[in-house]
Amino acid sequence: MARQTGSARSAKSERRKEDILRGAERVFAEKGFLEATISEVARRSGVSEATIYDYFGSKEEILFTIPLETTRRGKEKLEEYLTYIRSASDRLRAIIHNYLDFYEKHPDYAAVALLILKQNPRFLETEAYRIIREWSRTILRVVEEGKASGEFRSQADAYVTRTMVLGAVEHAVIGWLLLGRPSSPSALAETLSAQIIQGLDNPDRQGWRMEISLTADGRTKNYRLTPEEEGEPSDS
Amino acid sequence: MARQTGSARSAKSERRKEDILRGAERVFAEKGFLEATISEVARRSGVSEATIYDYFGSKEEILFTIPLETTRRGKEKLEEYLTYIRSASDRLRAIIHNYLDFYEKHPDYAAVALLILKQNPRFLETEAYRIIREWSRTILRVVEEGKASGEFRSQADAYVTRTMVLGAVEHAVIGWLLLGRPSSPSALAETLSAQIIQGLDNPDRQGWRMEISLTADGRTKNYRLTPEEEGEPSDS
Amino acid sequence: MARQTGSARSAKSERRKEDILRGAERVFAEKGFLEATISEVARRSGVSEATIYDYFGSKEEILFTIPLETTRRGKEKLEEYLTYIRSASDRLRAIIHNYLDFYEKHPDYAAVALLILKQNPRFLETEAYRIIREWSRTILRVVEEGKASGEFRSQADAYVTRTMVLGAVEHAVIGWLLLGRPSSPSALAETLSAQIIQGLDNPDRQGWRMEISLTADGRTKNYRLTPEEEGEPSDS
Amino acid sequence: MARQTGSARSAKSERRKEDILRGAERVFAEKGFLEATISEVARRSGVSEATIYDYFGSKEEILFTIPLETTRRGKEKLEEYLTYIRSASDRLRAIIHNYLDFYEKHPDYAAVALLILKQNPRFLETEAYRIIREWSRTILRVVEEGKASGEFRSQADAYVTRTMVLGAVEHAVIGWLLLGRPSSPSALAETLSAQIIQGLDNPDRQGWRMEISLTADGRTKNYRLTPEEEGEPSDS
DNA sequence: CATGAATGAGGGTTCATTCAT
DNA sequence: AATGAATGAACCCTCATTCAT
Numbered sequence: 001m002a003r004q005t006g007s008a009r010s011a012k013s014e015r016r017k018e019d020i021l022r023g024a025e026r027v028f029a030e031k032g033f034l035e036a037t038i039s040e041v042a043r044r045s046g047v048s049e050a051t052i053y054d055y056f057g058s059k060e061e062i063l064f065t066i067p068l069e070t071t072r073r074g075k076e077k078l079e080e081y082l083t084y085i086r087s088a089s090d091r092l093r094a095i096i097h098n099y100l101d102f103y104e105k106h107p108d109y110a111a112v113a114l115l116i117l118k119q120n121p122r123f124l125e126t127e128a129y130r131i132i133r134e135w136s137r138t139i140l141r142v143v144e145e146g147k148a149s150g151e152f153r154s155q156a157d158a159y160v161t162r163t164m165v166l167g168a169v170e171h172a173v174i175g176w177l178l179l180g181r182p183s184s185p186s187a188l189a190e191t192l193s194a195q196i197i198q199g200l201d202n203p204d205r206q207g208w209r210m211e212i213s214l215t216a217d218g219r220t221k222n223y224r225l226t227p228e229e230e231g232e233p234s235d236s
Numbered sequence: 237m238a239r240q241t242g243s244a245r246s247a248k249s250e251r252r253k254e255d256i257l258r259g260a261e262r263v264f265a266e267k268g269f270l271e272a273t274i275s276e277v278a279r280r281s282g283v284s285e286a287t288i289y290d291y292f293g294s295k296e297e298i299l300f301t302i303p304l305e306t307t308r309r310g311k312e313k314l315e316e317y318l319t320y321i322r323s324a325s326d327r328l329r330a331i332i333h334n335y336l337d338f339y340e341k342h343p344d345y346a347a348v349a350l351l352i353l354k355q356n357p358r359f360l361e362t363e364a365y366r367i368i369r370e371w372s373r374t375i376l377r378v379v380e381e382g383k384a385s386g387e388f389r390s391q392a393d394a395y396v397t398r399t400m401v402l403g404a405v406e407h408a409v410i411g412w413l414l415l416g417r418p419s420s421p422s423a424l425a426e427t428l429s430a431q432i433i434q435g436l437d438n439p440d441r442q443g444w445r446m447e448i449s450l451t452a453d454g455r456t457k458n459y460r461l462t463p464e465e466e467g468e469p470s471d472s
Numbered sequence: 473m474a475r476q477t478g479s480a481r482s483a484k485s486e487r488r489k490e491d492i493l494r495g496a497e498r499v500f501a502e503k504g505f506l507e508a509t510i511s512e513v514a515r516r517s518g519v520s521e522a523t524i525y526d527y528f529g530s531k532e533e534i535l536f537t538i539p540l541e542t543t544r545r546g547k548e549k550l551e552e553y554l555t556y557i558r559s560a561s562d563r564l565r566a567i568i569h570n571y572l573d574f575y576e577k578h579p580d581y582a583a584v585a586l587l588i589l590k591q592n593p594r595f596l597e598t599e600a601y602r603i604i605r606e607w608s609r610t611i612l613r614v615v616e617e618g619k620a621s622g623e624f625r626s627q628a629d630a631y632v633t634r635t636m637v638l639g640a641v642e643h644a645v646i647g648w649l650l651l652g653r654p655s656s657p658s659a660l661a662e663t664l665s666a667q668i669i670q671g672l673d674n675p676d677r678q679g680w681r682m683e684i685s686l687t688a689d690g691r692t693k694n695y696r697l698t699p700e701e702e703g704e705p706s707d708s
Numbered sequence: 709m710a711r712q713t714g715s716a717r718s719a720k721s722e723r724r725k726e727d728i729l730r731g732a733e734r735v736f737a738e739k740g741f742l743e744a745t746i747s748e749v750a751r752r753s754g755v756s757e758a759t760i761y762d763y764f765g766s767k768e769e770i771l772f773t774i775p776l777e778t779t780r781r782g783k784e785k786l787e788e789y790l791t792y793i794r795s796a797s798d799r800l801r802a803i804i805h806n807y808l809d810f811y812e813k814h815p816d817y818a819a820v821a822l823l824i825l826k827q828n829p830r831f832l833e834t835e836a837y838r839i840i841r842e843w844s845r846t847i848l849r850v851v852e853e854g855k856a857s858g859e860f861r862s863q864a865d866a867y868v869t870r871t872m873v874l875g876a877v878e879h880a881v882i883g884w885l886l887l888g889r890p891s892s893p894s895a896l897a898e899t900l901s902a903q904i905i906q907g908l909d910n911p912d913r914q915g916w917r918m919e920i921s922l923t924a925d926g927r928t929k930n931y932r933l934t935p936e937e938e939g940e941p942s943d944s
Numbered sequence: 945c946a947t948g949a950a951t952g953a954g955g956g957t958t959c960a961t962t963c964a965t
Numbered sequence: 966a967a968t969g970a971a972t973g974a975a976c977c978c979t980c981a982t983t984c985a986t
Contacts, residue, residue, distance in 0.1 A: 013966090032355075034270040038960060048968045050962085059960065119268065119351035121414055157427045159418075160404075164431065167407030168400040175399075178357050182395075191393045195400065199435030249949085274977065284951045289978065485970085504827070506742040510956060520972045525957065587827035591740070593886055629899045631890075635883075636876040636903065640868075643875030650829050654867075663865045667872065671907030721945090746981060756947045758983085767981065 017055050020045045021069075024062045029111035033063060033120075060122070066112055067128040074102060075135045082138070088146025089200070093193040095139060096165060100186040103173045114174050139165055146200060153202040161200060168192055253291050256281045260298045265347035269299060269356075296358070302348055303364040310338060311371045318374070324382025325436070329429040331375060332401060336422040339409040346409050354406075375401055379436065388436040397436065404428055489527050492517045496534045501583035505535060505592075532594070538584055539600040546574060547607045554610070560618025561672070565665040567611060568637060572658040575645045582645050590642075611637055618672060625674040633672065640664055725763050728753045732770045737819035741771060741828075768830070774820055775836040782810060783843045790846070796854025797908070801901040803847060804873060808894040811881040818881050826878075847873055854908060861910040869908060876900055 023045030027036045038059055042049040056062045078098055085091050103110040117123045139162040146152035169185075169192075176185045259281030263272045274295055278285040292298045314334055321327050339346040353359045375398040382388035405421075405428075412421045495517030499508045510531060514521040528534045550570055557563050575582040589595045611634040618624035641657075641664075648657045731753030735744045746767060750757040764770045786806055793799050811818040825831045847870040854860035877893075877900075884893045 016966095037958085049960085050968050050970095051966080053961065054967075115355035118410065119355065124414060155427075156431065160424055160427045160431060163408050163411070163424070164400055164404040164428070167403030167405070168396075169403070171403030171406065172399050174354065178355075178360060188396055188399070191396045192400070195392065195396060195432075195435035197435075198437075199431035199433075201434070252949090273975085285977085286951050286953095286979080287949080290950075295977070488970090509954085521956090522958080522972050522974095523970080526971075531956070590882070591823040591827065596886060628903065632876075632896055632899045632903060635880050635896070636872055636900070639875030639877070639879030640872040641875070643878065644871050646826065647871075650827075650832060660868055660871070663863075663868045664872070667864065667868060667904075667907035669907075670909070671903035671905075673906070724945095745979085757981085758947050758949095759945080761982070762946075 013055075016047065016051070020047060020052055020055055020062065021066055025066050025108045025112055028063065028066070028116055029108040033059075033116045063112070063116065063120075064123060064126045064128060066109070067117065067132070070106075070109055071128055071131040071135065075131060078135065078138065088142050088149065088151045089197045091142045092139070092146075092161075092165070092197055092200075093189075095142065096169065096193045096196070097186070097189040099165075099169050100172070100189045100192075103169070104176075104184060104186045107177065110173050111177055114170055115177065118170075136162060136166065143200065150202055152200040156200045156202075161196070164196055164199075168196075249291075252283065252287070256283060256288055256291055256298065257302055261302050261344045261348055264299065264302070264352060265344035269295075269352045299348070299352065299356075300359060300362045300364060302345070303353060303368070306342075306345055307364050307367040307371065311367060314371065314374065324378050324385065324387045325433045327378045328375070328382075328397075328401070328433055328436075329425075331378070332405060332429045332432070333422070333425040335401075335405050336408070336425045336428075339405070340412075340420060340422045343413065347413055350406055350410050351413065372398060372402065382436060386438055389438040392436045397432070400432055400435075404432075485527075488519065488523070492519060492524055492527055492534065493538055497538050497580045497584055500535065500538070500588055501580040505531075505588045535584070535588065535592075536595060536598045536600060538581070539589065539604070542578070542581055543600050543603040543607065547603055550607065550610065560614050560621065560623045561669045563614045564611070564618075564633075564637070564669055564672075565661075567614065568641065568665045568668070569658070569661040571637075571641050572644070572661045572664075575641070576648075576656060576658045579649065583649055586642055586646050587649065608634060608638065615672065622674055624672040628672045633668070636668055636671075640668075721763075724755065724759070728755060728760055728763055728770065729774055733774050733816045733820055736771065736774070736824060737816035741767075741824045771820070771824065771828075772831060772834045772836060774817070775825060775840070778814070778817055779836050779839040779843065783839055786843065786846065796850050796857065796859045797905045799850045800847070800854075800869075800873070800905055800908075801897075803850065804877065804901045804904070805894070805897040807873075807877050808880070808897045808900075811877070812884075812892060812894045815885065819885055822878055822882050823885065844870060844874065851908065858910055860908040864908045864910075869904070872904055872907075876904070 020041065023043075024036075024041045027041050027044055030036070031040075038049050038052060041062070042052055045052070052062070056065065078095065081094050081098060082091055085094055103114075123129055140158040143152060143156060143158035143161045147154055147156055147158075172182065172185045172188055172192075175181055176183075182188060256277065259279075260272075260277045263277050263280055266272070267276075272295075274285050274288060277298070278288055281288070288298070292301065314331065317330050317334060318327055321330055339350075353364075359365055376394040379388060379392060379394035379397045383390055383392055383394075408418065408421045408424055408428075411417055412419075418424060492513065495515075496508075496513045499513050499516055502508075503512075510521050510524060513534070514524055517524070524534070528537065550567065553566050553570060554563055557566055575586075595601055612630040615624060615628060615630035615633045619626055619628055619630075644654065644657045644660055644664075647653055648655075654660060728749065731751075732744075732749045735749050735752055738744070739748075746757050746760060749770070750760055753760070760770070764773065786803065789802050789806060790799055793802055811822075825836075831837055848866040851860060851864060851866035851869045855862055855864055855866075880890065880893045880896055880900075883889055884891075890896060
């Protein structure tokens with residue numbers, strides 16, 4: 001009998017529940033959802049099978065509960081990070097770093113999220129997914145902000161960018177989980193950020209611009225002047 | 237019992253096998269691998285369960301056979317397309333279009349490939365995966381060529397680019413499969429290509445260059461002249 | 473799930489296990505191993521199929537467990553019987569009686585042991601078979617003792633004797649099981665014992681002996697005097 | 709379609725049938741009846757599964773046909789051997805030798821007969837079993853003859869003797885098949901025969917007899933004189 | 945004669961879930 | 966609050982047997 005699937009309960013209860021979630025995460029990560037058995041989750045969590053059903057209504061409920069806390073904390077963590085970053089490109093870079101780092105530090109969670117949850121249509125209806133969706137809107141917002149500020153070009157597409165960020169990160173992490181390559185996904189962060197950001201970069205972002213018309217062969221070409229990418233002015 | 241999982245056989249046999257694969261693809265796409273039952277595959281293929289086992293040794297063997305022909309043809313098709321394209325950016329664009337189009341046209345296959353096969357570690361040991369791996373090397377090659385020709389900047393990373401391309405496309409297709417959004421993944425192709433390519437773009441690629449030194453406030457800045465991104469020269 | 477194929481457990485559990493073994497013994501005896509179904513064993517034992525798998529890992533494990541207790545007890549019983557018997561021939565007789573009686577009293581067990589287990593090569597690797605082997609060494613020992621004491625002739629072969637005892641008893645019991653003949657295998661015990669023992673008998677065993685030389689036709693023959701086989705001296 | 713399960717047919721047909729029987733014997737011997745598959749029998753016989761059903765109505769019919777020719781020939785062979793042997797003990801010895809030899813020379817047949825057929829109640833209704841029964845009556849006859857001629861004691865039991873002979877031989881052969889011990893069952897023949905025959909031996913069998921009454925302690929004992937067991941008369 | 949092809953029927957085994965204690 | 970014990974429901978797979986060619 002599930003006497004308290006509810007919410008407020010004793011600290012001991014809370015700990016038990018955590019134990020089960022942790023055990024389940026490990027087992028699911030190793031075996032996949034359907035090949036994982038409640039009995040193994042019970043063994044790994046140090047509780048009986050029946051007790052598991054005191055805390056969760058079904059095997060799938062366990063699965064869908066695993067990302068709840070994690071995504072909640074992840075979202076908060078990200079917001080915290082972004083507080084002090086202003087430029088859109090740095091924000092995007094931070095998001096990418098953060099996301100890769102997180103998965104690398106929690107491989108069991110990564111396996112559950114990317115290999116199991118991602119393919120389950122019913123997951124889309126859970127609270128955890130709602131949080132993820134919100135979290136991922138941050139990317140949209142950052143891109144829009146970047147466009148508004150002129151940092152990103154106006155043709156930049158926020159949705160496409162989000163797809164690129166999430167897709168690339170997740171693809172890299174899946175490769176790492178299944179193939180062991182790359183050996184550290186977070187090592188990609190810098191390069192990946194650079195390419196994505198440069199894909200958004202607005203060449204016109206500077207406040208001034210020099211236009212030049214060059215006429216040759218009876219035909220005229222228009223040019224615009226932009227500052228050399230980086231680096232100090234060279235001495236005359 | 238027809239025991240000939242082997243290879244060369246009658247045309248009728250070949251057709252039967254195709255039927256089964258087609259039926260399995262549909263069922264797997266709808267239910268996922270483990271919730272799909274052989275009995276339903278049999279029903280959908282119009283054969284008996286036992287017959288299925290005359291053609292395939294196990295449920296998993298069916299699963300791993302599904303992408304065989306498809307990836308083989310996909311690889312050839314791509315090579316065909318690329319034959320007449322020279323510029324690296326156009327090649328990349330073609331790859332992305334092609335990949336998105338293919339998934340959009342074969343949603344069942346997409347579901348099997350992206351939601352089932354992609355998370356199965358044993359798939360990595362199959363012939364089909366070998367073909368996919370080869371296929372995906374094309375992306376690496378294109379990026380390297382682009383860098384060699386000066387079309388892409390030298391800092392561009394082929395592996396990261398491949399991750400971006402595959403990750404973004406697959407992420408988009410998964411969203412389409414599970415959420416129905418975007419309503420047409422291939423519609424992303426243009427925007428996605430543009431952002432990825434611009435992430436690789438070499439601002440220095442033109443053969444001629446006009447350099448200008450602008451000195452102001454006692455400090456000198458160097459500029460270089462590049463042609464306006466697209467468009468014909470405007471008339472004087 | 474009750475997962476405890478182990479050992480020490482509640483009395484109730486122990487009873488359940490016994491029930492299953494008893495039911496299985498009956499079903500196996502009637503149908504043979506491969507034609508017996510777990511579902512029928514379940515029905516006869518009054519438990520569900522799944523419960524059977526809580527107590528035993530496989531159908532074959534049930535089969536191999538059936539003779540465990542029985543042979544253990546049989547071995548002890550025999551040792552008990554033999555405690556007070558000194559003469560080798562009486563010991564042999566006791567063994568034969570005992571063995572035939574046992575099978576006759578437990579026809580289901582007899583069928584399982586003689587018709588099923590005996591032909592299963594894997595049975596030879598089980599604990600139960602180890603006990604049987606030990607048990608059967610008693611016959612070897614008795615024969616050797618009989619030879620040592622002069623009760624049995626020195627040419628008597630312990631291994632051949634064991635083969636005769638086991639072979640004859642088992643053959644008789646199989647006939648009884650399958651053909652109903654003889655109607656009571658244990659009725660053979662006396663005659664069988666007598667013939668086997670007489671096959672071992674040492675004609676020289678008496679303490680005294682009268683030798684006579686009889687000469688006829690110019691040839692001499694030696695005789696020895698032995699007491700009349702059994703029976704009291706006849707009156708003059 | 710079984711067009712000719714009947715009898716008279718072409719020599720080619722006959723050969724085919726023989727091939728199948730031979731293949732089946734091998735497979736049954738290796739796997740047991742139920743674990744042997746028609747498909748493997750087909751492979752080993754060099755025919756298709758369907759063809760097997762042209763010659764035999766069912767898997768069990770194959771099984772029951774295997775011993776037909778063999779037992780028929782065995783019976784004839786034995787009769788041939790016995791033609792020139794007069795003494796009952798030699799006949800018995802011949803039977804035992806013959807039986808052990810035969811099994812040793814045909815291990816596949818031995819396995820089929822002793823491990824499969826012997827425990828199948830339906831085999832008892834076949835023609836082959838009828839022949840075996842007849843064959844085994846020879847033992848009964850020999851024992852009765854021995855008793856009639858005075859060679860065997862009058863208490864000797866023909867049925868028990870048959871059980872001993874068959875039981876011991878078969879037990880020995882089974883041990884050989886499953887355990888590899890003894891390494892040659894036929895090596896037991898001599899010892900086994902000796903013990904069985906001595907179990908039947910009539911100490912009174914000679915034509916003359918000397919009776920002696922020995923009186924001592926006021927009690928009288930009767931003795932009879934018998935010739936020394938074997939060996940020539942010793943010189944005076 | 946021979947067989948390639950097809951299948952119906954069935955069986956062992958696994959597990960999520962329930963409930964009495 | 967916890968669990969030992971029990972089970973219903975399913976699924977994969979095998980194989981003897983049939984039939985059209």
